[in-house]
Amino acid sequence: MRTVWVELGEGAYPVEIGHGLLGRAGELLGPHLTGSKLLLVSDSQVAPLYMERAAAGLAGERCIVEPLVVPAGEGSKNLANFGLLLEALAARRFERGDAVVALGGGMISDLAGFAAASYHRGIAFAILPTTLLAMADASIGGKVAINLSQGKNLAGAFHQPKAVIADLETLRTLSTAQLIEGLAEIVKIGILYDAELFASIERDQASLLIPKLELFPAVVARAVELKARVVARDEREAGARVLLNLGHTFAHGLEAAGGYRRPTHGEAVLLGLIAAARLARNLDLLAERDQSRIELLAASLVHRCRPPAIDLERAAQAMLFDKKTAGGKLRFVLPRAIGRAEIRSDVPRSLASEALHSLQSLWS
Amino acid sequence: MRTVWVELGEGAYPVEIGHGLLGRAGELLGPHLTGSKLLLVSDSQVAPLYMERAAAGLAGERCIVEPLVVPAGEGSKNLANFGLLLEALAARRFERGDAVVALGGGMISDLAGFAAASYHRGIAFAILPTTLLAMADASIGGKVAINLSQGKNLAGAFHQPKAVIADLETLRTLSTAQLIEGLAEIVKIGILYDAELFASIERDQASLLIPKLELFPAVVARAVELKARVVARDEREAGARVLLNLGHTFAHGLEAAGGYRRPTHGEAVLLGLIAAARLARNLDLLAERDQSRIELLAASLVHRCRPPAIDLERAAQAMLFDKKTAGGKLRFVLPRAIGRAEIRSDVPRSLASEALHSLQSLWS
Numbered sequence: 041m042r043t044v045w046v047e048l049g050e051g052a053y054p055v056e057i058g059h060g061l062l063g064r065a066g067e068l069l070g071p072h073l074t075g076s077k078l079l080l081v082s083d084s085q086v087a088p089l090y091m092e093r094a095a096a097g098l099a100g101e102r103c104i105v106e107p108l109v110v111p112a113g114e115g116s117k118n119l120a121n122f123g124l125l126l127e128a129l130a131a132r133r134f135e136r137g138d139a140v141v142a143l144g145g146g147m148i149s150d151l152a153g154f155a156a157a158s159y160h161r162g163i164a165f166a167i168l169p170t171t172l173l174a175m176a177d178a179s180i181g182g183k184v185a186i187n188l189s190q191g192k193n194l195a196g197a198f199h200q201p202k203a204v205i206a207d208l209e210t211l212r213t214l215s216t217a218q219l220i221e222g223l224a225e226i227v228k229i230g231i232l233y234d235a236e237l238f239a240s241i242e243r244d245q246a247s248l249l250i251p252k253l254e255l256f257p258a259v260v261a262r263a264v265e266l267k268a269r270v271v272a273r274d275e276r277e278a279g280a281r282v283l284l285n286l287g288h289t290f291a292h293g294l295e296a297a298g299g300y301r302r303p304t305h306g307e308a309v310l311l312g313l314i315a316a317a318r319l320a321r322n323l324d325l326l327a328e329r330d331q332s333r334i335e336l337l338a339a340s341l342v343h344r345c346r347p348p349a350i351d352l353e354r355a356a357q358a359m360l361f362d363k364k365t366a367g368g369k370l371r372f373v374l375p376r377a378i379g380r381a382e383i384r385s386d387v388p389r390s391l392a393s394e395a396l397h398s399l400q401s402l403w404s
Numbered sequence: 405m406r407t408v409w410v411e412l413g414e415g416a417y418p419v420e421i422g423h424g425l426l427g428r429a430g431e432l433l434g435p436h437l438t439g440s441k442l443l444l445v446s447d448s449q450v451a452p453l454y455m456e457r458a459a460a461g462l463a464g465e466r467c468i469v470e471p472l473v474v475p476a477g478e479g480s481k482n483l484a485n486f487g488l489l490l491e492a493l494a495a496r497r498f499e500r501g502d503a504v505v506a507l508g509g510g511m512i513s514d515l516a517g518f519a520a521a522s523y524h525r526g527i528a529f530a531i532l533p534t535t536l537l538a539m540a541d542a543s544i545g546g547k548v549a550i551n552l553s554q555g556k557n558l559a560g561a562f563h564q565p566k567a568v569i570a571d572l573e574t575l576r577t578l579s580t581a582q583l584i585e586g587l588a589e590i591v592k593i594g595i596l597y598d599a600e601l602f603a604s605i606e607r608d609q610a611s612l613l614i615p616k617l618e619l620f621p622a623v624v625a626r627a628v629e630l631k632a633r634v635v636a637r638d639e640r641e642a643g644a645r646v647l648l649n650l651g652h653t654f655a656h657g658l659e660a661a662g663g664y665r666r667p668t669h670g671e672a673v674l675l676g677l678i679a680a681a682r683l684a685r686n687l688d689l690l691a692e693r694d695q696s697r698i699e700l701l702a703a704s705l706v707h708r709c710r711p712p713a714i715d716l717e718r719a720a721q722a723m724l725f726d727k728k729t730a731g732g733k734l735r736f737v738l739p740r741a742i743g744r745a746e747i748r749s750d751v752p753r754s755l756a757s758e759a760l761h762s763l764q765s766l767w768s
Contacts, residue, residue: 119483126552130552158518161547183525188494190491195524197522
């Protein structure tokens with residue numbers, strides 16, 4: 041088992057990464073919780089696989105576990121389920137020291153985390169992530185939210201967990217698409233901060249997608265470490281955290297063009313990384329060799345998913361509408377090398393649009 | 405106009421207290437806001453009286469004001485209206501610098517404040533309080549919340565306003581019961597921290613209830629100052645802020661016994677202050693003269709409201725159920741003198757129950 045500490049103003053919390061940790065969840069969480077009740081929140085896809093194991097791992101002399109399951113899918117991250125969780129906590133008379141525990145992917149930790157942030161103005165919260173994306177990315181940083189009819193994550197809070205326990209065994213039941221969704225963010229973190237992490241994904245991508253579990257402790261721990269460092273510097277998303285949007289401005293446009301069904305978020309991030317690298321190359325900010333490596337890795341991963349062709353004109357409109365424009369110049373996070381990126385506020389709108397349209401080549 | 409600054413970790417915000425300030429709201433708020441849109445939230449009782457004046461005061465070259473009115477009454481502080489406000493903000497494409505402005509009593513600032521705290525994980529918020537309770541108490545401290553079916557204020561956040569603008573003219577349209585509701589909290593603050601404030605209410609109570617407006621700047625400013633000092637020391641309610649619960653443990657029991665209709669919260673607080681003073685006297689913590697002054701002032705105010713007789717046995721059960729009990733001892737905030745109180749964790753359950761039952765004398 042590896043432990044990565046996320047250091048924050050109010051204190052630090054551990055991310056435990058290892059095999060078979062669900063069965064030891066109670067022992068691992070125990071030191072970080074003071075109450076005696078846990079609301080274990082999961083979804084209809086994850087619950088049949090892991091709820092029993094997690095509940096057995098959490099229950100103990102001191103602890104009562106109350107399970108709550110919502111339907112799987114992003115649609116459950118809504119105001120109605122937020123209310124359902126709050127009422128469930130109140131009906132069971134949860135108090136400040138008691139905790140909400142999320143078992144699942146980012147949808148569940150976002151929903152359960154926002155309920156934990158709001159109930160009694162904030163009770164304890166812990167995450168048992170069951171997807172690679174949740175382990176390496178969504179569980180770190182304390183951003184919790186629900187969707188509104190106008191868009192994703194529009195209402196939420198910053199609420200840090202007391203602990204994150206990532207049982208790598210749960211990766212076995214992920215689809216290739218779900219693994220790639222997580223790898224997309226890890227590749228992004230590598231481009232931003234760590235050429236070695238990037239190189240390890242480059243080298244091991246086939247084995248990671250099996251998934252060959254012994255490769256994951258190092259990869260997940262490194263991604264968590266890097267994201268934790270950024271979050272620690274910028275808990276409330278004022279500065280450094282903006283870099284984490286690398287590729288995401290393009291990705292939001294691509295997702296909007298596909299009505300948020302296809303491309304998936306992971307596919308869109310990979311396509312966004314390619315577009316950002318091409319844009320950086322065109323601005324002469326990135327060496328050709330680095331651009332080519334980013335493009336090869338991202339394209340190799342995205343091609344395994346076979347995303348449908350995207351209306352790139354619509355994506356461009358959504359993206360440019362999304363961005364604040366001051367005198368036709370746009371703000372983008374752009375790679376300077378593999379392992380280093382920066383924020384540029386002087387990107388001509390025409391070049392951004394060109395980079396997005398150039399993605400057409402991936403389908404020809 | 406008087407300005408009291410509330411000093412907090414992240415920065416300070418002003419509470420402006422004076423006559424005719426609604427008409428100058430834009431000028432007063434302007435320096436504290438960066439966006440160009442305001443959602444002005446009010447209720448069906450306050451809106452016909454002050455919405456037009458406030459909207460005119462707020463609107464300007466730089467600023468678009470969007471009004472939103474919910475039905476008057478505590479019942480509106482619910483999840484459905486929370487969702488309504490969030491969707492309204494999203495539909496109007498509010499961004500981080502834009503603001504929610506609450507125009508009304510504590511119900512409106514709690515509801516609007518929780519929406520402001522949650523939308524985009526927190527946008528700017530300002531309060532134009534129109535009740536004495538909101539001016540002197542509810543607007544200070546950043547506690548915002550909605551009710552759940554299981555109880556009041558069960559879901560919420562800490563979200564400080566950018567500014568509070570208290571137009572004393574709005575006190576003219578308050579009922580005597582509403583004025584007393586505010587005075588109850590001011591009397592409480594006086595017992596906790598300031599014998600002079602207490603004495604001024606004692607002396608001027610008849611004129612305050614007219615209401616003779618020239619008395620209010622000093623009273624409101626002093627109450628705000630004192631509460632602001634506590635909140636500054638204990639923003640997240642870990643320590644010193646607990647003292648503000650003086651009288652409220654009894655009050656919650658009394659309100660529960662009356663099904664949260666009568667006694668009102670203000671009446672219940674006044675009765676709770678009497679019970680707390682009697683309990684402190686019985687424990688030999690409070691001089692007879694001080695107990696008698698507290699009782700006379702609180703009883704004089706509460707009798708103007710003529711609260712109905714209360715099932716005190718039911719109130720005792722609700723209160724004792726509400727309290728954590730360790731070995732039959734209870735935790736209470738109790739006055740040691742007018743101007744000083746402390747937390748006692750060694751109160752015998754029997755004495756607490758006796759103090760509550762002794763309130764029967766007020767109806768005989």
